[in-house]
Amino acid sequence: MTHSTDDNVDTVTRAAATPEIVLPYRELGLKDGEYAEIVTLLGRRPTAAELAMYSVMWSEHCSYKSSKNHLRQFGKKTTDAMREHLLVGIGENAGVVDIGDGWAVTFKVESHNHPSYVEPYQGAATGVGGIVRDIISMGARPVAVMDQLRFGAIDHPDTARVVHGVVAGVGGYGNCLGLPNIGGEVDFDPCYQGNPLVNALCVGVLRHEDIHLANASGVGNKVVLFGARTGGDGIGGASILASETFDDAKPSKRPSVQVGDPFMEKVLIECCLELYAARVVEGIQDLGAAGISCATSELASNGEGGMFVDLEKVLLRDPTLTPGEILMSESQERMMAVVTPEKLDEFLAITTKWDVETAVIGEVTDTGRLVIDHHGHRIVDVDPRTVAHEGPVYDRPYARPAWQDGLNADDAEKLPRPASAEELREQVLTLIGSPNLASKSWVTDQYDRYVQGNTALAQPDDAGVIRVDEASGLGVAIATDANGRFTKLDPYTGAQQALAEAYRNVATVGARPLAVTDCLNFGSPEDPDSMWQLVQAITGLADACQTLGVPVTGGNVSLYNGTGTPGRIDSSIHPTPVVGVLGVLDDVARVTPSGWTAPGQAIYLLGTTRTELSGSAWADVVHAHLGGLPPKVDLDAERTLAEILVNASRDELVDAAHDVATGGLVQSLVDAVLRFGVGARIDLTALCRRDGVDLATALFSESGARAIVAVPRSEEVRLADLCVARGFPCARIGVTDDAEGDDGQVLAIEGLTAIGVGELTAASEGTLPRFFA
Numbered sequence: 001m002t003h004s005t006d007d008n009v010d011t012v013t014r015a016a017a018t019p020e021i022v023l024p025y026r027e028l029g030l031k032d033g034e035y036a037e038i039v040t041l042l043g044r045r046p047t048a049a050e051l052a053m054y055s056v057m058w059s060e061h062c063s064y065k066s067s068k069n070h071l072r073q074f075g076k077k078t079t080d081a082m083r084e085h086l087l088v089g090i091g092e093n094a095g096v097v098d099i100g101d102g103w104a105v106t107f108k109v110e111s112h113n114h115p116s117y118v119e120p121y122q123g124a125a126t127g128v129g130g131i132v133r134d135i136i137s138m139g140a141r142p143v144a145v146m147d148q149l150r151f152g153a154i155d156h157p158d159t160a161r162v163v164h165g166v167v168a169g170v171g172g173y174g175n176c177l178g179l180p181n182i183g184g185e186v187d188f189d190p191c192y193q194g195n196p197l198v199n200a201l202c203v204g205v206l207r208h209e210d211i212h213l214a215n216a217s218g219v220g221n222k223v224v225l226f227g228a229r230t231g232g233d234g235i236g237g238a239s240i241l242a243s244e245t246f247d248d249a250k251p252s253k254r255p256s257v258q259v260g261d262p263f264m265e266k267v268l269i270e271c272c273l274e275l276y277a278a279r280v281v282e283g284i285q286d287l288g289a290a291g292i293s294c295a296t297s298e299l300a301s302n303g304e305g306g307m308f309v310d311l312e313k314v315l316l317r318d319p320t321l322t323p324g325e326i327l328m329s330e331s332q333e334r335m336m337a338v339v340t341p342e343k344l345d346e347f348l349a350i351t352t353k354w355d356v357e358t359a360v361i362g363e364v365t366d367t368g369r370l371v372i373d374h375h376g377h378r379i380v381d382v383d384p385r386t387v388a389h390e391g392p393v394y395d396r397p398y399a400r401p402a403w404q405d406g407l408n409a410d411d412a413e414k415l416p417r418p419a420s421a422e423e424l425r426e427q428v429l430t431l432i433g434s435p436n437l438a439s440k441s442w443v444t445d446q447y448d449r450y451v452q453g454n455t456a457l458a459q460p461d462d463a464g465v466i467r468v469d470e471a472s473g474l475g476v477a478i479a480t481d482a483n484g485r486f487t488k489l490d491p492y493t494g495a496q497q498a499l500a501e502a503y504r505n506v507a508t509v510g511a512r513p514l515a516v517t518d519c520l521n522f523g524s525p526e527d528p529d530s531m532w533q534l535v536q537a538i539t540g541l542a543d544a545c546q547t548l549g550v551p552v553t554g555g556n557v558s559l560y561n562g563t564g565t566p567g568r569i570d571s572s573i574h575p576t577p578v579v580g581v582l583g584v585l586d587d588v589a590r591v592t593p594s595g596w597t598a599p600g601q602a603i604y605l606l607g608t609t610r611t612e613l614s615g616s617a618w619a620d621v622v623h624a625h626l627g628g629l630p631p632k633v634d635l636d637a638e639r640t641l642a643e644i645l646v647n648a649s650r651d652e653l654v655d656a657a658h659d660v661a662t663g664g665l666v667q668s669l670v671d672a673v674l675r676f677g678v679g680a681r682i683d684l685t686a687l688c689r690r691d692g693v694d695l696a697t698a699l700f701s702e703s704g705a706r707a708i709v710a711v712p713r714s715e716e717v718r719l720a721d722l723c724v725a726r727g728f729p730c731a732r733i734g735v736t737d738d739a740e741g742d743d744g745q746v747l748a749i750e751g752l753t754a755i756g757v758g759e760l761t762a763a764s765e766g767t768l769p770r771f772f773a
Helices: 012-017 032-042 048-057 068-076 113-118 120-136 159-177 237-241 262-277 291-302 323-328 341-353 384-388 404-409 421-432 484-489 491-508 528-548 617-623 635-650 664-676 685-691 695-700 713-725 757-765 767-772
Strands: 086-088 095-100 103-111 141-151 181-188 197-207 222-227 283-286 306-310 334-339 358-365 370-374 377-382 455-457 464-467 475-481 512-521 552-558 576-585 602-606 656-659 679-682 707-711 730-737 744-749
Touching (some): 012 377, 032 048, 048 323, 048 377, 048 384, 095 512, 095 552, 103 120, 103 475, 103 512, 103 576, 113 159, 113 197, 120 159, 120 197, 120 262, 141 464, 141 576, 159 181, 159 197, 181 464, 181 475, 197 475, 197 512, 197 576, 262 334, 262 341, 291 306, 291 323, 291 370, 291 384, 323 370, 334 341, 341 358, 377 384, 404 484, 421 664, 421 695, 484 491, 484 576, 491 512, 491 528, 491 576, 491 635, 491 656, 528 552, 528 576, 528 635, 602 635, 617 664, 635 707, 635 713, 656 664, 664 679, 664 695, 664 707, 664 757, 685 695, 685 730, 707 713, 713 730, 730 744, 757 767
Parallel strands (some): 141 181, 512 552, 679 744
Antiparallel strands (some): 086 095, 095 103, 103 197, 222 358, 283 334, 306 358, 455 464, 464 475, 475 576, 512 576, 602 707, 602 730, 656 707, 679 730
């Protein structure tokens, strides 16, 4: 990495004296103009070590240089009312929200997409490890994880390699940490073949007074690096793997995947929590993307002064690493803390107790500069703000794609629908056995959902629910959702649909939606088509958050997810904004499950069904079609539905609730039947007449703001009154039933032959094992 031999170190002095030397900045992902800007900022060429720092910190992954201007909408559209429960917002390692009784929750979702294609197991595992450390660095104890996974075509020869590695990596790391995996999604689509998406979410709990932030203040305070030693893994990962597309002509972009050690991270969690409890930490930052470059520059930039670092004091696994490599290394399970001299001995005693290797590598200064020496040679002297926060910001050109109008004109509502009861039954079975709607138990059974004993609900229910306070039952619900097909058809609406579904899912379990995190997975920002999709999605999401009154607390942007020729309809993945919503429950004991629990209860459909089949699972599975416009988003209806669901759960009017989304009403009914094996008898005649739709549309439409609920007979009037009082449509469509056919209990829908639970189970459970077991 360095430009010189040990006898001729590339120092700041040497860099100033040798302006003619041009370092290999392009190989580190910097553009010509960016390198020229670094030279202007420094008043000289950068040293090799400085170049390493700028290259990783100015990468797309770390700097958000293509999206920053548009992401500001989230802050601008956050009202004072939305800030009521917001303790820490965008800009820190993770957002923190007040959930009552002195408790706070921090949560965030991030991507580890490109590394998970190169080395699926370690890519996914270290994705989990990285988001967990973000939560630790806020002062919280991690209590649960979730994952949003997108893979290529299920029958593609390379998909199994990626699926096996990613699922094992997510499960292996999370299980070893003792963190329950309480939800997520697994989807397959050819658009993700060369660019799988691995988005990991972590949630942590803490008391208000325990919040910690990433800043280095207090002249003379010590800078302490602790955790695993620094090695050669992950060097340049942020600048290379996460910030550009894979190119067969550039094999150098292939090797930089980090290696994780979950047992080291588990010790690090407990060590950090004891350090916090002892009040010996002034500021703290995890080491993730960009490693020491990121931690030192961000801590110094966020603080009041500067920082001096002796780089030779960093403990190494590989003594051959050059200074630039030490700065760029993304070795896992490392943290950096700022500690007062008076508390240093107590800090070191705690890390020694936990057998966590620790090195005091520098101190806070009043110079306003980040200065790094290596064996007496000054190799870095920069303004930390120029590295961490004042990098280039681009107004990338963007325009509605030339192919968008043609895509939208080809709507699915014109496709032939089943002409007979038998054909309808056949399509129902085909749909529920399709890869994206079939049971994901082959995946989720590899995750521990109940470790720690605080899981009240987990997959396959609509949201994961974790108890926070054992005494009161106070808890939180989290749901994550995304629909790349909808977002391809209309990025503005598709992003809002993702938020609406996650918001709805949180409400179905009885939780009040409170806050949002997002992970925006898109193509190259240098392609005006992909950039337009990103801008539209951010705008749609910001507008919808404002309407629903839920603030975005933080998140992640993952770009360059595409390998095709720019300007083509298939040049990148479907734009996939993953949205996570967190809600609060006063008592998790009153949580509402998604499936029928007993026979003899009335089944109601809340909401209106429209002829909205474009982008639907039915259009995809039955007709291999993508076109038209996605279902309209009615945020007022979503908010009203959520109020009804939360109130109905609190007042014990419903025993089960399940949202209607991908796959339509029929998929929701199948899910509810299979959850606990209780059948149902359904008649949609009155619903079809009221909403002006045919039976197939009633079953397959993916109109939003809808949910099904199971209601004890004694509570039907109260539920109806709840809906009528808010002017919200409510239709009784059937009853839960334990009558058995030849194949056990049945789902009987008027207009097609009853389907036994056994046949439903076989269709749903058999798909993934057939490809991956």
